[in-house]
Amino acid sequence: MPEAILLQDVDQVGEKGAVVTVSKGYLRNYLIPRKLAAPATKGLVETARRKAESEERAKADAVTQAxxxxxxxxxxxxxxxxxxxxxxxxxxxxxxxxxxxxxxxxxxxxxxxxxxxxxxxxxxxxxxxxxxxxxxxxxxxxxxxxxxx
Missing domain, CATH: 3.10.430.100 (Ribosomal protein L9, C-terminal domain)
Incomplete structure (x- = not known):
């Protein structure tokens, strides 16, 4: 089963930025054509991780300021x-x-x-x-x- 990085929230699969394991057919025939996910490569996984960290830092800063x-x-x-x-x-x-x-x-x-x-x-x-x-x-x-x- 291949891994995919979700580009948008998908019901019953996961939230945007999550790395999920889905079937090949579901990834190839549903998620990729609708631009809901991309195949998980090392570069994309690293980019998603960095983006998630920066979003968490931004949330923490917003809470501190509030x-x-x-x-x-x-x-x-x-x-x-x-x-x-x-x-x-x-x-x-x-x-x-x-x-x-x-x-x-x-x-x-x-x-x-x-x-x-x-x-x-x-x-x-x-x-x-x-x-x-x-x-x-x-x-x-x-x-x-x-x-x-």
Missing amino acids: NELAALLNKTVLTIPQQAGEDGRLFGSVTTQDIADAIKEARGITVDKRHVELPDAIKAVGTYQVVVEVATGVHATVKTIVTER
Whole structure:
């Protein structure tokens, strides 16, 4: 049985870059014509190994950077002034977009509003703990103070 390097993810065979053992007919008649795999040669195996190592290093660097950003955001205190009535209720509300804009203004970090976890819009003056997803699996808690303008 020949070995092949997968050029794309193939269901029930393996993921991109994996070296798999498949039947000759499957390799010759299905995988190669559809450009899903290439025959495993020493050069291709070495190239695939180096590429996998560089991807792992890139993932580790991204996780390190995300943890640094999360640490910075954990120390951040945002103050958002809004118009409010005498009872402390806001005339509008503070939304995830407002919080993302305040983070961008305060720290220069661009955060997508969909990554700001706010169950409901903030509708009263006060102090809130807002969770922000910096990267997949990395969360930061930002202290947000809504004040009367």
